[in-house]
Amino acid sequence: MRLLHTADWHVGSTLAGLDRFDETGKLLDELFAAAQSEKVDAVLVAGDVFDNPMPGNVSQKLVFDFFARLSGAGIRAVVLAGNHDGQVFVPSKSLLSLGTASVFEKPSSEQYQVAFRSRADEPVVVTALPYPHERVVMKLNGAGDDVHGDYAGSVSTFIRWLAGHMDTTDINIFAAHLMIGGAQLTDTERPMSVSPFFAIPAQSLPSQTMYNALGHVHRHQQLVNAPARSEYSGSIFRVNFSEEGTPKGFNLVDADTKGNLTVQFCDLKSAIPLHNVECTTQDWPSRLEPFRDSGYTKARIHADDPPFNLQGEIRAACPWVVKVEFLRSKAAATTRPTIAALASTNLETVQSMYRAYGGEGAQKDSGEATDDVMKVVGELYREVTHADTDA
Numbered sequence: 325m326r327l328l329h330t331a332d333w334h335v336g337s338t339l340a341g342l343d344r345f346d347e348t349g350k351l352l353d354e355l356f357a358a359a360q361s362e363k364v365d366a367v368l369v370a371g372d373v374f375d376n377p378m379p380g381n382v383s384q385k386l387v388f389d390f391f392a393r394l395s396g397a398g399i400r401a402v403v404l405a406g407n408h409d410g411q412v413f414v415p416s417k418s419l420l421s422l423g424t425a426s427v428f429e430k431p432s433s434e435q436y437q438v439a440f441r442s443r444a445d446e447p448v449v450v451t452a453l454p455y456p457h458e459r460v461v462m463k464l465n466g467a468g469d470d471v472h473g474d475y476a477g478s479v480s481t482f483i484r485w486l487a488g489h490m491d492t493t494d495i496n497i498f499a500a501h502l503m504i505g506g507a508q509l510t511d512t513e514r515p516m517s518v519s520p521f522f523a524i525p526a527q528s529l530p531s532q533t534m535y536n537a538l539g540h541v542h543r544h545q546q547l548v549n550a551p552a553r554s555e556y557s558g559s560i561f562r563v564n565f566s567e568e569g570t571p572k573g574f575n576l577v578d579a580d581t582k583g584n585l586t587v588q589f590c591d592l593k594s595a596i597p598l599h600n601v602e603c604t605t606q607d608w609p610s611r612l613e614p615f616r617d618s619g620y621t622k623a624r625i626h627a628d629d630p631p632f633n634l635q636g637e638i639r640a641a642c643p644w645v646v647k648v649e650f651l652r653s654k655a656a657a658t659t660r661p662t663i664a665a666l667a668s669t670n671l672e673t674v675q676s677m678y679r680a681y682g683g684e685g686a687q688k689d690s691g692e693a694t695d696d697v698m699k700v701v702g703e704l705y706r707e708v709t710h711a712d713t714d715a
Contacts, residue, residue: 331370331539332559350594370539371501377410395423480528512563
């Protein structure tokens, strides 16, 4: 059996306000080409297909066109919902099943497996565990009375129940969208969803399987403490600038009924590089120029008192710079701009200043702030300065 394991597409995600549809489309083209050229028996997508539980039309078209192409090529797909996907697969599940896709939109004690024969005519069974939201875990029926208590204990108990329904004569694959304790994070996952409360012990993963295909953590890695070969394929693109230099790709998995297993990580060449470039108010032109044709760049300007118009000047001169961050010394960061100064400054610069001062809501190390936080900053800016943020 040959399997292409991928996860965490986050279709619809943005970077510094820029959409990533072109990059995502090329990445999905690359995945499809690999599925064809490698003659895989199935493409397994281990959750977080979309970035938003209510994806837009472009996002949906990219995703559903991909699965339609797989179906047209006679390649099976197994799709799990992740914590970002919400209920988006509920209305589309029946349509996808008309092709060659098996969709698991929520944990279930009734529908949790798909079986098929490989090209070598060997029996393959994929047991699926979509992202187990806390409210869903506590309401599982049919898995026995032991599924209760704390989150990690309840999910571990359900995994044991699923493993108990595996036939050892099959090539068993376990697919799940989970936070496994000890996994190396990237500062791009939702902090709450990877907190210790949601961490499942690696030892709780099934031991009867040939391979445990995981999604949720964005860094590709093998879990060394798991009882069977267990890997996160990682996200297909670099979610934000904290992932500079992080490899992106998919896993190609070969297994047979004799117990032979090989797992190969394959790079995705369409994943755009991200660069963090350290600059001063004087040397930024020469520091940024080498990155002109090399992906997306964030300029990190070290300056205690930068000119208010510097961000606009940098963006105009270096259009490949999609983000400008001002970094002040600790002493300088204690001095806040006056309301009068803010009123004469555009909103984009104020938002950069907010991040530079280490405002709450900025993600650790990356300087990124959520869209919700930036929206509040905009509302406060308008209220305090009486400025028109749309101007």
